[in-house]
Amino acid sequence: MAEKLAASVSPQLERCAYFVERKRRFCKMVPARGKRFCGEHGALEEENNRKRIQCPLDSKHTVYEDQLQKHLRKCNSREKPKPVYFARDINAGLKEATGLPEEKQVPIFALSKEELEDLIRKLRKASNDIKSVLKDQTCSHQALQEALNDPKNGDAAFKHLKQQASILGNMERLNLLGPRRCFVEFGAGRGKLSHWVDIALQDAKDVHFLLVERATTRFKVDGKHRKNGFERLQVDIQHLCLNKVPVLVKEKLPAVGIGKHVCGSATDLALRCLVETYANLSDDDRRGGPEAKRLKIERTSRIPTNSPSETCSDSVAENWSPVAGIVIALCCHHRCDWKHYVGREFFTTVGLGVTEFNYFKRMTSWATCGMRERSPLTSTIETESEEHEPHDRSVECSSDSLQGLLTTEERKQIGRLCKLLLDHGRIEYLQQRGYDAVLQYYTDLDVSLENVLLTAVPHQSSLSHSDS
Structure with missing residues (x-):
């Protein structure tokens, strides 16, 4: 289909002769004088025996192999000098405070009813002394x-x-x-x-x-x-x-x-x-x-x-x-x-750790998303498309696994409580300082x-x- 379309049209005057199938049009770059293809598609030039390779810094563009070293010195993807205010990981916190390993991150929908109830019980206990209003x-x-x-x-x-x-x-x-x-x-x-x-x-x-x-x-x-x-x-x-x-x-x-x-x-x-x-x-x-x-x-x-x-x-x-x-x-x-x-210090004080943090942070999405069934067999989380990045798949949760245990309103309340708990840890941090x-x-x-x-x-x- 693309070949038929390319055959039915012709490149613009003084433009590259390479047909971009994805965009269903010819490349709009300007080739060098006497050339049919631009530098990016120059490997297709019949009279050109020079080989083009992918740039090792960015695979999205190519470069002549015999000009690789020259290109690397000026490539926009090269590592640029760090500004004077750059100090690696200066605000990252303690290096030993690692997150939960990926293999131990069990999705919420995979939790049993007893495990989920235990999480919610810990959440409510830790939040007892927090002003929720x-x-x-x-x-x-x-x-x-x-x-x-x-x-x-x-x-x-x-x-x-x-x-x-x-x-x-x-x-x-x-x-x-x-x-x-x-x-x-x-x-x-x-x-x-x-x-x-x-x-x-x-x-x-x-x-x-x-x-x-x-x-x-x-x-x-x-x-x-x-x-x-x-x-x-x-x-x-x-x-x-x-x-x-x-x-x-x-x-x-x-x-x-x-x-x-x-x-x-x-x-x-x-x-x-x-x-x-x-x-x-x-x-x-x-x-x-x-x-x-x-x-x-x-x-x-x-x-x-x-x-x-x-x-x-x-x-x-x-x-x-x-x-x-x-x-x-x-x-x-x-x-x-x-x-x-x-x-983290606040979490430890109330008897919580990285495992509970990992679950609570994902449950915060219940406060802003809610869940509705798209079909009898599937469900998804509705996201707010304001100015935030889309929610990760890690926060998704099957409503079937929570059916009969939590209503939509209860999920929202728990989500808001998780957000409040995380934010209260920040408040404690600031007050101590x-x-x-x-x-x-x-x-x-x-x-x-x-x-x-x-x-x-x-x-x-x-x-x-x-x-x-």
């Missing part, structure tokens, strides 16, 4: 009012704007929108959240933005700004050392960690990046003075939880902290990883099923200094 902190911000009232925005854009407005509203409530800040957006994507923060700050001075995103991103909006400094850090959060980012080294600015739907273990990596890597700077590193006092962190006793809005203004005004605050919208708990998870950390709802479920926001500001007592 979160406070509603749905906010808005005037910086987005014009966009929110724009009738040209569709439903999807409107939902994103409402979430961004609430995140900014919560940042304002915690007194985090102000001058002399470096806003670090984790999982920045196009940079829309930083865009609105920049607009909200208006004429604030000494404001910088670091947009952390490991993937290349199209249609970025941060490049349109000229008033404040926007810098993209194309690096995995796992390897990001904020202490070595030039603007932070030079300006000595407190950081505000922000993020809209920071998926799974990326949240844990971001928290460790802020409160362990950056916050543990010595005074000498921060102020250029002699080595002296460090932050006093009360690890032995539980820090009382006061209202963040009450403590933030005092802590920012009277004391300097390397991390002024953290505001991250959480999501995709099924993508968490035990070796990166910051709440001197932060007033809180979970709250920041938007309605009809806007996003992932509607929990984590906020943290330095606890006032943790800013007191003692001789080291």
Whole structure:
């Protein structure tokens, strides 16, 4: 069929003569003068005896064998020099905290009724002392009012704007929108959240933005700004050392960690990046003075939880902290990883370990997906297609195996409890390191099923200094 189609059409003038069967058209690349085929398809050139081979760095393209060494020096897939702020696995956590081996990862639908009931019993026991009803902190911000009232925005854009407005509203409530800040957006994507923060700050001075995103991103909006400094850090959060980012080294600015739907273990990596890597700077590193006092962190006793809005203004005004605050919208708990998870100590304290973590993280999908039968014999999980990556197959679960044991509503409640347990481990981690950390709802479920926001500001007592 493809040969008949190729015979019925001809390549465009001064274009490659190779017919691309998958696209049902000729290649549109321009060949060299006097050649019928482009460099990619040059092996088909009748008068050309040179052999083309796959590039060893990327099998998606080919190269002349006699030019391989020259090509490897300039190939776009070659390993590029690491930036100064790259420090391998600096935020990865303990190396010995390995996850559950794949051969021991039994699917949930393969569990017996007794095993599943035992898991749920452990979940409820570990969650007994956790406040399961979160406070509603749905906010808005005037910086987005014009966009929110724009009738040209569709439903999807409107939902994103409402979430961004609430995140900014919560940042304002915690007194985090102000001058002399470096806003670090984790999982920045196009940079829309930083865009609105920049607009909200208006004429604030000494404001910088670091947009952390490991993937290349199209249609970025941060490049349109000229008033404040926007810098993209194309690096995995796992390897990001904020202490070595030039603007932070030079300006000595407190950081505000922000993020809209920071998926799974990326949240844990971001928290460790802020409160362990950056916050543990010595005074000498921060102020250029002699080595002296460090932050006093009360690890032995539980820090009382006061209202963040009450403590933030005092802590920012009277004391300097390397991390002024953290505001991250959480999501995709099924993508968490035990070796990166910051709440391992909490899990151990309540009698849980890597096995329970492995099941609970997959059961979190019950909160946002639900299950419905497609046919009498098969079933699937419905996923929310907002801005998260599709759920892994590891979270799928046969409804037949749960039939008669759990209703759909009970599965949702258990899923929400699993998410709460994982997030509470993060709260405990932050509190032990001197932060007033809180979970709250920041938007309605009809806007996003992932509607929990984590906020943290330095606890006032943790800013007191003692001789080291």
